Amino acid sequence: MACITISMEESFKERLSRFAWVNWSEIGREEIIKRYIFEKFLKTKKLTKEENKFCEKRDWHPVDQLHLKEDFVNKMKKIKKERSHKFSSIEELRKATSE
Numbered sequence: 001m002a003c004i005t006i007s008m009e010e011s012f013k014e015r016l017s018r019f020a021w022v023n024w025s026e027i028g029r030e031e032i033i034k035r036y037i038f039e040k041f042l043k044t045k046k047l048t049k050e051e052n053k054f055c056e057k058r059d060w061h062p063v064d065q066l067h068l069k070e071d072f073v074n075k076m077k078k079i080k081k082e083r084s085h086k087f088s089s090i091e092e093l094r095k096a097t098s099e
Contacts, residue, residue, distance in 0.1 A: 004028070030058070038062040 006028075008016075016024065037051050041062035047055065055061050087093040 034058075034060065034062075038065055 016022075033054065037047065037055065040051075041047060047062075085096070087096065
C-alpha cells in the first residue's frame with residue numbers, strides 16, 4: 001500500500017496527538033474515497049455497488065454535499081411562514097388528512 005505524508009504546523013500536530021485513539025490514516029483514507037465518489041457522482045449521477053455499500057456503511061451520500069436548490073429553500077420558507085393547525089387528537093388528524 002502506498003504512503004502519503006502530510007505537512008502541518010507543529011502546534012496542530014500536538015493537538016492531534018491528544019487523540020491517540022483516533023486512526024488518522026483511516027480517517028484520511030475515508031475522506032479521500034468520499035471525495036473521489038463525490039467528484040465521480042457529479043459527473044455520472046450514479047454509484048457503483050461498491051460505492052453505494054461504502055456510503056451506506058458510513059451513513060453518507062454524495063448528494064448530501066450538494067447545495068439545496070433555491071426554489072426548494074423558498075418553498076420551505078413559505079411553508080414555515082404559513083399558519084399551522086394543531087390537532088388535539090390522532091382522530092382529528094386522520095379526519096383532516098382524509099378529506
